[in-house]
Amino acid sequence: MKSIFLSSALIALLALSGCSTKEPAIDTTDDSAKMAATDTLTETIPEDVMTVDADGFSGADSNEMTMSGIERKMQSVTFDFDRFEIRPDMQENVEGNIKLVNSDAQDYTIKLEGNCDEWGSDEYNYALGLKRANSVKTEMIQSGVDAGRITMVSYGESNPVCTDKTDACWSENRRVDFKLLP
Amino acid sequence: MRILLVLLFSLTLLFSADATIEVTKRVDGLSSMAVEDASVDYKDGLSKRFFKALVGDLNVLSLFNVKDEYTTTYFDDDNVDRSNKKSDYVLRYSLEKDDSGVFIVHAKMLSDDSTVFSKKYRLRNSEQYIFIVHAIAYDVNAYMGADPVDWMKRKVILTRLVAPQKSEILLTDYTLSYQRVIIRGGLNVFPKWADKKQSSFYFTDLDGRIPTLYKMDIYTGKSEKITSSDGMLICSDVRQDGKKLLLTMAPNGQPDIYLYDIENKKRQRLTKYGGIDVNAQFMSDDRITFVSNRLGYPNVFAKKIGSKAVEQMVYYGKSNAACSAHGDLIVYKARESANAFSRNTFNLHLISTKTDFIRRLTATGVNEFPRFSKDGDAILFIKSYKQQSSIGVVRLKHNKNFLFPLKIGKIQSMDW
Structure with missing residues (x-):
């Protein structure tokens, strides 16, 4: 998908790039009698920068509908602030998801999506989301799921399910979601 | 105005080799600066946005006490506006559009009714005027001999x-x-x-x-x-x-x-x-x-x-x-x-x-x-x-x- 987007973007850019001059500049001329040397300032201005659209792929086939049906049955696993250990009260969710992984979802790759609350947009927050996903992955492997079926990604704070400014909302966002890949 | 200067914590710091050390001095030790608009074109609002952006950049330079009153004048007028007579420096600019539609900015700085700095800036697209504002502020800073603000x-x-x-x-x-x-x-x-x-x-x-x-x-x-x-x-x-x-x-x-x-x-x-x-x-x-x-x-x-x-x-x-x-x-x-x-x-x-x-x-x-x-x-x-x-x-x-x-x-x- 990415390659299609890049290819189409490149073609569009090549087509458009001939229409304009790249790297426009601020031309400056020193016309002060007191300044002997002409100071020519060349400023690169992003005038002809192109906008690339990373979207544009939509629609769902029957396989995707089946996948989303299974995904809806899977429960998110939530975590304490700044922690990545699975809480005892979340064990039931993890085990329930593992059963689905080994039954309805046995033909799919499992994508574990780690997420954080809004307190921080830095790399540490993304790493925290990843460590949460990795805690779930470790438990899945210990339960017999093939490690080769599991991929992970951390979205940090960029994928909230709740945007209220409350403890409950922040708690909801500190989570790992289970998604399926063909 | 897009630029909002919100916060000035304290006012000055004596230049020091160790940036972790704060030493303050009086703000009235700064030179005063006024900005005058002498635009011929772009009076539909861009010239005022340019003024506010320029005042903002001059404040960020932290070299001047910058007046924020908007005044207009003629670019080649030998005298600064009467309200700016007491300012140590006056920065005057003029926005123009040439015959081919190119955006041109003339800028000069005056002190004691003499031009001490003057420059002409050109850009094909006036929407990017802010980069000329930054370039002018950069040049003013350089003229004053302050540390570079690249x-x-x-x-x-x-x-x-x-x-x-x-x-x-x-x-x-x-x-x-x-x-x-x-x-x-x-x-x-x-x-x-x-x-x-x-x-x-x-x-x-x-x-x-x-x-x-x-x-x-x-x-x-x-x-x-x-x-x-x-x-x-x-x-x-x-x-x-x-x-x-x-x-x-x-x-x-x-x-x-x-x-x-x-x-x-x-x-x-x-x-x-x-x-x-x-x-x-x-x-x-x-x-x-x-x-x-x-x-x-x-x-x-x-x-x-x-x-x-x-x-x-x-x-x-x-x-x-x-x-x-x-x-x-x-x-x-x-x-x-x-x-x-x-x-x-x-x-x-x-x-x-x-x-x-x-x-x-x-x-x-x-x-x-x-x-x-x-x-x-x-x-x-x-x-x-x-x-x-x-x-x-x-x-x-x-x-x-x-x-x-x-x-x-x-x-x-x-x-x-």
């Missing part, structure tokens, strides 16, 4: 979150006055300039099967895949020569720091701690600073590339989750309060590796993602306060902070 003219690239899992990468200036979307849609985060010319940048694409690092040329739109990693992949820093990258990668689910060679595409793992190691920054070609939770909480450490020894750099704050280095100076983000969800939680602090001084740079809101300018004169950071996301600028030697709010979306990360 950072003022640099382009800023940032990721704006517009919806869950949706972002835009914007090209802008440090005041966010000019904004151009480079990548729309998808979830693309952590843009990082790839070269000194700012013609290309790295970014992480989180839409694919696994996180992938791309490099994109901003003028052609052409992207090339650099590498990918399960879990997370971020370009934390680019070496000055652009040939090596510091990456946070997690090929085995374990976030560690890697040195990536652009030419031979080989990577070298620099940290092997079982917890979290992220946010590496070059202190020099063979020494890095980074954030790790190896003490049980995030803190700032340093190590020599190739050595196993790790040195703790910060001894204040119980959650120091982000940092930026410039030579011996390190700026870091610290959670101030014990309560994770209290207000006024995250502030930026500056330390020198050669002294024990700590200087707090911010006072309110959530302040994070600090980034030193290339010359160390200023620090750019992201501030979130009352649901407003802003770019902040700290002038270290002048002890002043300035904020420029983003109207739509939340700033996720940026580089300049």
Whole structure:
């Protein structure tokens, strides 16, 4: 998908790039009698920068509908602030998801999506989301799921399910979601 | 007016070799400056926006007490406006459009009714007038013999979150006055300039099967895949020569720091701690600073590339989750309060590796993602306060902070 987007973007850019001059500049001329040397300032201005659209792929086939049906049955696993250990009260969710992984979802790759609350947009927050996903992955492997079926990604704070400014909302966002890949 | 100068902490700082030390002096020691609009064209509002932006930039220079009263005059008038007679300096500008539609700005600075500086600026597109404003301020600063402010003219690239899992990468200036979307849609985060010319940048694409690092040329739109990693992949820093990258990668689910060679595409793992190691920054070609939770909480450490020894750099704050280095100076983000969800939680602090001084740079809101300018004169950071996301600028030697709010979306990360 990415390659299609890049290819189409490149073609569009090549087509458009001939229409304009790249790297426009601020031309400056020193016309002060007191300044002997002409100071020519060349400023690169992003005038002809192109906008690339990373979207544009939509629609769902029957396989995707089946996948989303299974995904809806899977429960998110939530975590304490700044922690990545699975809480005892979340064990039931993890085990329930593992059963689905080994039954309805046995033909799919499992994508574990780690997420954080809004307190921080830095790399540490993304790493925290990843460590949460990795805690779930470790438990899945210990339960017999093939490690080769599991991929992970951390979205940090960029994928909230709740945007209220409350403890409950922040708690909801500190989570790992289970998604399926063909 | 797009630019909103919100905060001036205290007023001045005596120039000092150690930027962590604050010494104040009286503001009335500054020269006075007035700005006059002598525009022939663009009187539909651009000339006034230009005035406000120029006053804003002159304030950021921190060299003058700048009058913000709008006055008009003729460009070639030998005398300054009567209301500006007492000003030590008067900066006069004229916006014009030539026969071919080119945007032209004449600018001159007067002192004692004599022209001491004069320059003509040309640009094909008046929408980008802010870059001429920055160029004028840069030239005024140079004329005054102050420390260079090259950072003022640099382009800023940032990721704006517009919806869950949706972002835009914007090209802008440090005041966010000019904004151009480079990548729309998808979830693309952590843009990082790839070269000194700012013609290309790295970014992480989180839409694919696994996180992938791309490099994109901003003028052609052409992207090339650099590498990918399960879990997370971020370009934390680019070496000055652009040939090596510091990456946070997690090929085995374990976030560690890697040195990536652009030419031979080989990577070298620099940290092997079982917890979290992220946010590496070059202190020099063979020494890095980074954030790790190896003490049980995030803190700032340093190590020599190739050595196993790790040195703790910060001894204040119980959650120091982000940092930026410039030579011996390190700026870091610290959670101030014990309560994770209290207000006024995250502030930026500056330390020198050669002294024990700590200087707090911010006072309110959530302040994070600090980034030193290339010359160390200023620090750019992201501030979130009352649901407003802003770019902040700290002038270290002048002890002043300035904020420029983003109207739509939340700033996720940026580089300049």
